[in-house]
Amino acid sequence: MKIVERPDYREFESYVIELFKNAGFNIEVSRGTASYDFIMSKDGIRYIVDVKYYRSNSIANSSLRNAAYRMMAFNHAIKEEFIIVVPTSCLVCENSIKVNDKIIYIWTIENLLFFANTYELKSKLAQFTDVSLEQLSPKPPLLSSVSEDYNALGSQEKIANEVESKCDEYIKIFQSGQQKDFTTYEKVCCEALMLLFEDHLCLWGTQKTSNDNLYRFDTVCRIRENITSAFWHFIEEYFNSKYIIFEYKNYSNPITQKEVYTTARYLYSKAFRNVAIIIAVEGNDTENSYKAAKGVLREEGKLIILLSNDDMVKMLKKKKDNEDPSDYLYDKLDNMMIELEK
Template sequence: MVEQRNLSSLAFRLERFTFDLFKLQGFEVALPESDRAWGHDLMVDTGRALAVVEVKLYSSSTPASRNIIVALDYLERSRIANGAAFGILVTNSRLAPSQRSRLESFPALRVYDIDILAGLAQGHPSLAAELEEISRSALVFRGEDLPIAEPVDPAKTLAELMEGDLPELAEPEELPVAPPPEPPKRGADLCADIHGVGKSVAKPFEEACEAAVRWLFEDELIAFDDQHESHTGHNIFDLVARIASKEDFWQALISDFRARYIVFEFKNYSKPIRQREIYTTEKYLYPIAMRGAAIIVSRHGADAGADAAMRGALRESGKLILSLSVKELCSMLHARDAGSDHLATLVSKLDDMLMGLER
């Protein structure tokens, strides 16, 4: 199993960067109290108002819109629960105008994306360098540098936290004594459905995994087709879909691995999958037809022989096969529930494979 060491450490560094950035503005910054830690990373006191801050590291220059929406929903509940005037979502990515329009529903929330963070770091060379390194390292499959944005005036950005009208707040006696209820977590339910399937039962496992994959990637993949047959009828894919996303990971599959289409296979084996399953899946891939990548979901992931076979398929024929255990798939489902980067596991796996691939 590939641990997300790099992305996890980068997420911590982005939190530390945010902590230092607000401290340099003269604000009091602290971690949330344990009994009030309801969905935010930092609490900022500007001397005039309180703000809760949530930090999200994404592996794409433009994050999935649904992740931003979920993150804003969580942040607003945290703001209300803590009686804060503002909520600030900090991210290393750049929000599209359509994503920023979501803020109209949350007048007390602000998003500090990469452009605003860079503006606030002006005049602090060490912080500016740290932000640039975090951004470049996190955007693993970004094909080019981010376009240069309009300069951001740090004084104007911070003015609303220190001047002007504050958002209307509830009276102290009206504040909730417990966190607002969380919305239903579809990812957690889908994970439970997979775990509820008995071992070595094929069809129910395929159906549970297919439902999870369809929900997980519903905004990034289209034209899902289960039990799809090739023209000759010799090959039947558990699930195939077409990539329809501008996120960096998916664009890398298209441009670097000739994978406009992606194949999913589901294996409910009592032991890790072996080389045989990799060789079978490899036959389904045909880069000339833009079907150059596959993801195999299995209960226990891949053994050492299967890992070697996946590297061999990439080295010898340019066919990309990634393995996900049920535990890893559930981690991705939980990440989407929280508005975090659900692609981080796949990004880490592909990065690890490419970094260690031998001739």
């Protein structure tokens, strides 16, 4: 699956088109200076669609009204239904806007979630919002003719089966040990982490380099807004960390204190980045690297959690059993804090 590191309007529009094509709509992309993005049709009914991408989780109704008026100003003589699509919850914006005698429908992220009937589509949708999808319920759009042949409950069951299958797939990979190269291991780790924590983390930026090009870290994520996970809430509140660094080590031996101290250099409080997680095939040599991680926590207030392939397997099994895999990280943190020396 393609990871959208910094979502923008074009990527969101492409996703919406992909989503509606999957739902059986025919798509005609607009050309030139049209005031809409595409026309979709199904069963003889045509819908003019304008896609708006906002980074904010709430949209001023005035912004939606301005978009609606602009659509009507250029298309006032058209008889088709009008739809504006936004990656925002229906709880914070209007469901429809009336312009003259025409109703323009607002389709929100709950409506898009209704159409996201595969794990791949749902996972892509999660990349376009800071809100956790686990807090939202799929909602049929207001147009009954669009949703009458859709089974939202069946879609959720299908997604759950796909998640279970993917967990089994990654469990086998991590149980197989060291991968053929570092790139493969990084890809596997990042995809597995997205599967585990996409409800709690977003952005998933990969292969980041420090400003002076001296250090490179594998993945950086941001904690989503209003999450329910106790672990990530604790990290955000008590470690003042909004961003999390992940490092992947495809080593045949356990990592040493060197990797811990190198990772610690990436962390600093002014960037709200005080937490890192290192995943290594064989984990850590408890004698040195684990002591180094505790020393960094005690002396600098930076948290570095050390994981192995076996730890990844255990978290994937929790995910498969519909448990929260972040609870496993919480247990790791508890043990580390309890064992912390003066």
